[in-house]
Every structure is written in structure tokens, then in C-alpha cells.
Amino acid sequence: MKGQEELLGQERVLEVRFRWAAGPYLGRFLGQLKEEGVLWAVRCSGCGRILMPPRIVCAVCYTETPMFPNGWFPLSGRGTLVDWERIIYPQMDPETGQLRPEPYIHGTFMLDEGVLFTHYLGPEDLEESRLREGLKVEAVIKDPRERVGKLTDIKYFRILEG
Amino acid sequence: MVDPTIQIVNGRLYGPYHNWYGAVASRFFRELRDNGLILGNRCGSCGKVFLPPRSVCPGCLSDIDEWVELPSIGTLTAYTVVYYSYSDHCQPKQPPYALGIIRLDGADTGLCHLLEEVKFEEIRIGMKVEAVFSRNRKGNILDIAYFKPSF
Numbered sequence: 001m002k003g004q005e006e007l008l009g010q011e012r013v014l015e016v017r018f019r020w021a022a023g024p025y026l027g028r029f030l031g032q033l034k035e036e037g038v039l040w041a042v043r044c045s046g047c048g049r050i051l052m053p054p055r056i057v058c059a060v061c062y063t064e065t066p067m068f069p070n071g072w073f074p075l076s077g078r079g080t081l082v083d084w085e086r087i088i089y090p091q092m093d094p095e096t097g098q099l100r101p102e103p104y105i106h107g108t109f110m111l112d113e114g115v116l117f118t119h120y121l122g123p124e125d126l127e128e129s130r131l132r133e134g135l136k137v138e139a140v141i142k143d144p145r146e147r148v149g150k151l152t153d154i155k156y157f158r159i160l161e162g
Numbered sequence: 163m164v165d166p167t168i169q170i171v172n173g174r175l176y177g178p179y180h181n182w183y184g185a186v187a188s189r190f191f192r193e194l195r196d197n198g199l200i201l202g203n204r205c206g207s208c209g210k211v212f213l214p215p216r217s218v219c220p221g222c223l224s225d226i227d228e229w230v231e232l233p234s235i236g237t238l239t240a241y242t243v244v245y246y247s248y249s250d251h252c253q254p255k256q257p258p259y260a261l262g263i264i265r266l267d268g269a270d271t272g273l274c275h276l277l278e279e280v281k282f283e284e285i286r287i288g289m290k291v292e293a294v295f296s297r298n299r300k301g302n303i304l305d306i307a308y309f310k311p312s313f
Contacts, residue, residue: 008191008301009182013251016175022168031166097176149168 013097025054028068034149037141039075041115042066050115077139079111081159084121086128109137109157122156136160186217189229195301200293202269204228213269234293235312236266236273243282254304258282264291264309275303279310 022030025042029052032040041052046063054072057064065071084107090099105121105128122140125131137157147153183191186203193199202213207224211232219226241262247253260282263272277285278294292312299305 005185006188006192007182007185008188009180010302012179012181014175014177014179015249015251017249018173018175019170020173022171024167027167027169028165030168030171034168035166092177094175094177095173097178150171 023056024067025056025065029053030149030151032074033141033151033153034147036074037144037147037153039077039117039139039154040068040072041075041113042068042072045071050113052111052115052117073113075115076112077141078160079109079117079137079157081107081121081131081133081135081137082110082116083108083133084131086126105131107137107157119151119154120156122158125159130159184217186215186226190215191301191303191305194305195299198295198299198305200232200234200266200306202230202232202266204230210270211268212271213266213273230268232266232268234266234295236264236269236291236309238262238277238285238287238289238291238309239265239272240287241277241285243285260285262291262309275306276308277310278308 029040032038039052040054041050042054042065043050044058044061044063044065046058046061049058049060051058051065052075054065084105086103086105088103090102092098093100103126105126106118107121108116108118111117119139136159138160140155140158142153142155190201193201200213201215202211203215203226204211205219205222205224205226206228208219208222210219210221211230212226213232215229216226218224241260243258243260244253245258247257254276260277260280261274262277262285263274265272277291290312291309293306294308294310296305296307
């Protein structure tokens with residue numbers, strides 16, 4: 001009976017391990033984040049815009065930016081909430097193969113130095129009715145022992161009361 | 163102060179998934195698992211014999227429903243030796259190992275599988291090889307453990 005034939009399948013795992021060279025700019029940025037827990041930016045000497053993370057060439061005016069520490073400066077880690085999305089769909093974390101706990105909020109922040117940055121909002125700020133444009137936010141950085149030199153060394157941004 | 167620049171960032175992609183074989187490949191793997199048989203199928207329109215079997219002929223787009231039992235002996239048509247280890251999950255065994263494309267006698271297509279019981283430097287395109295079946299068969303392609311030279 002065709003309809004009763006046993007159908008077979010297989011549990012499989014796709015796994016790819018990889019390494020990438022961060023280069024002198026992003027590598028320094030990640031190194032500063034790991035060592036100091038501070039975000040660094042570079043100002044373009046051509047058009048004056050702030051590049052964060054720092055890039056070798058400004059994407060707007062194509063001017064080469066200087067190497068650390070010339071033109072580099074630390075950011076306060078503070079800013080304001082510009083936009084956010086609440087993610088309710090369980091998505092797989094490609095690093096672990098596990099589903100990310102949901103819901104969580106992904107925010108866009110205008111940092112006080114004048115550069116946009118995107119990251120998560122913290123678990124204490126899941127209540128969407130509290131969120132509004134312009135709320136003051138602050139980066140929450142992992143403890144030095146937990147930092148590995150990735151953007152996830154920033155745990156999340158939290159909303160500063162008031 | 164020591165330059166804290168991070169030179170290398172380690173990354174990993176990890177995705178578990180379930181893969182259904184479908185009706186045609188399920189029959190292929192059932193016969194392989196239960197009876198140690200290698201089944202191909204023949205296109206009734208153009209006569210090509212496919213291994214692994216396919217539900218539709220890629221050449222003339224006809225539905226295929228004629229099954230053929232193939233011998234476990236064939237000819238090596240291509241091979242490579244893998245030295246690079248890139249995953250604990252996506253490689254059939256720890257490198258180094260040899261992979262070949264084997265055209266079983268009577269088939270028109272090649273099956274990719276491991277080559278063992280042969281030194282890498284003695285592998286030759288055109289050599290006769292035969293399938294060695296696993297003792298504990300589970301319904302996947304490693305129910306054929308590997309191919310070895312056939313004398």
C-alpha cells in the first residue's frame with residue numbers, strides 16, 4: 001500500500017565554524033570595548049561626520065580616516081531612543097541553534113555625540129507602552145571578565161528614568 | 163599599555179534541522195537499511211538509470227516509476243582527498259579521508275561516497291570499487307559504510 005510506506009528522514013546539523021580578521025579599525029574598536037568597556041568613534045576629517053564603529057574610509061565623502069588614537073574619541077554610551085521594534089517571532093540564534101527568548105525589543109538610538117546606533121533594549125524595558133521617542137538611554141556593558149571583544153559585550157541599552 | 167586590537171573574531175553558525183527524504187528516497191533508504199539492496203530507478207522515456215533514484219527525470223521531465231536493483235560494484239569516476247576539518251557535524255568522519263564519485267554498473271549517474279581500504283596515492287579514476295555495507299544500518303547513506311577497491 002503506497003500510502004502506508006514508511007517515510008524516512010534524518011536529524012541533521014548544519015555547523016560552520018569561521019574566523020574573520022577584524023582589521024586595524026574594527027579590531028581596535030572591539031579591543032577598546034573589551035578592555036575598557038567603552039565605545040570609540042572616529043571623526044571623518046573630510047566631512048566631519050562620526051563613524052561608529054570606525055571605518056577606514058568614510059562612506060559619504062571617501063576620505064581616509066586616521067588610525068587610532070588620532071581623531072578617535074570615546075563615546076559616553078548615552079543617547080536617546082529614536083525608534084524600536086518589538087520582536088515576538090521566535091527566531092533562531094545562528095550561533096547556538098537555539099531559539100532566542102522572546103519578546104525582545106530592538107532599538108535605534110541617537111547617541112549624544114551625534115551618531116546612530118542599534119542594539120537591544122533591556123529586559124526591564126519590555127513594556128512597550130512606556131516607550132516613546134526621545135527617552136534617555138544608556139548602554140549597559142558586561143563585566144570585564146565576561147567581555148570577549150564582540151558587540152554583544154554591550155548587554156543592552158536601558159532607559160534612564162525621567 | 164599593550165595594544166588591545168582584536169585581530170581575529172571567532173564565529174559559528176549552528177543550525178539543527180530535520181530533513182524528510184520523500185517517497186522515492188525513503189524507499190531507497192528502506193531497501194538499503196532492511197535488505198542491503200541498492201535501488202536505482204529507470205526513466206521509462208529516455209532509459210537513463212538514476213542512482214540515487216529520482217521521482218522525475220531531469221533530462222526529459224518524465225515521471226519515473228521503474229525500480230532497478232543495482233550491483234554493489236562500480237567504477238570510480240572522480241575523487242578528492244579531504245584534509246581540512248571544518249565541522250564536527252557536517253563531515254562524515256575526521257579528515258583526512260577520500261571521497262569519490264562512483265558509477266555503479268548499470269547506472270548512468272554517480273553516487274558520492276567515502277573511499278577506504280585504499281592508500282590515497284593508489285586511488286585511480288576508472289578503478290573498480292565495491293560497496294561495503296554497515297552492520298548496524300539506520301536508513302541513511304552511511305548504511306553503505308564506504309567503497310573499497312574491487313579486484
